Amino acid sequence: MNINFARRLFSALLLGTVARCWPWLLATGSATAHAADDAVNPDPxxxxxxxxxxxxxxxxxxxxxxxxxxxxxxxxxxxxxxxxxxxxxxxxxxxxxxxxxxxxxxxxxxxxxxxxxxxxxxxxxxxxxxxxxxxxxxxxxxxxxxxxxxxxxxxxxxxxxxx
Amino acid sequence: MPARLNVPKEVKRGAVVPVRIAILHPMETGFRYDVDGRSIPKNVIHTLTCKFNGDIIFRADMGSGMAANPSVQFYFVAERSGELLFEWSDDVGQRGSERATLTVTE
Missing domain, CATH: 2.60.40.2470 (SoxY domain)
Known part of the structure; x- marks a missing residue:
């Protein structure tokens, strides 16, 4: 019971984190990656x-x-x-x-x-x-x-x- | 410093003539070391000019980014016969020159 509860809590937390990060993950994947790259390495x-x-x-x-x-x-x-x-x-x-x-x-x-x-x-x-x-x-x-x-x-x- | 010129002997008036020169030179970058670990000083041909009958038709300012035995090809319009004179000098003050005559036909 106790272990089961802990497992469910962990899963819920994990899911929550992934869900919250999802838009951010999507965004960094493409366009903003370039922008960030340009900010770090501007056209030399x-x-x-x-x-x-x-x-x-x-x-x-x-x-x-x-x-x-x-x-x-x-x-x-x-x-x-x-x-x-x-x-x-x-x-x-x-x-x-x-x-x-x-x-x-x-x-x-x-x-x-x-x-x-x-x-x-x-x-x-x-x-x-x-x-x-x-x-x-x-x-x-x-x-x-x-x-x-x-x-x-x-x-x-x-x-x-x-x- | 020996050099090899590649210029056509005879061209038609007004033709765009390709001119090529290759000079035997190590173009030392200054970043290399000899077997005793001493730095080999930079020595490159920094200026190469080409005159046609006294008028400058081409100049190259070169650095260590040029490959050893620098070779350059460029073009110019031949309006009359004359002499091409190449002159160059390197970082230690060595100079070289090479000539070629060009005959313009109608």
Whole structure:
């Protein structure tokens, strides 16, 4: 009798707790998880690219990144960046910057173009120290910044001691 | 510092020409250690410029995030024949240059 009562009480308490937590569990499952994640880890790129943008807003679009989804070696990851632009004297891409999310030095390289470039595209090879996102940032002649991101899975870091 | 250029010899006037350069350079990050545990100082090619008949047509500011033996491809519009001159320098002050001539046909 006594044990039975204790069991029922325990079950009731347990059920009550689950019932009360249920909406909260549902909510944290999806949308708020992202919000919480953003609050803990805000988008790092605007801060990383501050030396280039000077705090100007970065819009997404017009920039296309071509890089392998999986780079098994972070020592040398090929990347091509293409920017939609007429490349005329009035409207051209001034510079393309590659920014890494988690390399020890986030600014990988900046490429300065001119209207004579004809095509706003560069191809190079970069180092990545772990799986991360890479941002390509383009500054247009009108002073606006456009960007795109690509995630690259790196199975061997560029920051291990080689040779 | 040896480098390899990849530039077409002859192009049509007004064509968008791909130009590629690869330079032999370790691009030391400064994060590595030698066998005795001493830090290997950072040494990367920080600036690479390309001039066509004296006008700068391309510049790259590079950091340790560039892979060893940096290779860069870019484009430019050839309006007349001339000489492409690449110049670069690294953190210890070593400089290098490479030239290529480009003939523009009608």
């Amino acid at each position: 790129f605007p801060q990383l690219a501050r030396a280039i943008t000077g705090g100007a807003p970065i819009r997404s679009g017009r920039v296309f990144i071509d890089t392998p989804r999986l780079a098994d070696n972070g020592h040398s990851v090929p990347i091509t960046v293409n920017v939609e632009s007429a490349m005329t004297a009035q409207d051209f891409v001034r510079r393309i910057t590659l920014v890494s999310e988690s390399n020890p030095r986030p600014l990988i390289a900046t490429f300065h173009l001119t209207p004579k470039s004809g095509r706003a595209e560069i191809t190079t090879r970069i180092r990545l120290n772990k799986t991360q996102r890479v941002m390509a940032l383009a500054e247009l002649s009108d002073g606006t910044f456009w960007s795109s991101r690509a995630e690259v899975i790196v199975t061997e870091s560029a920051c291990l001691d080689a040779d």
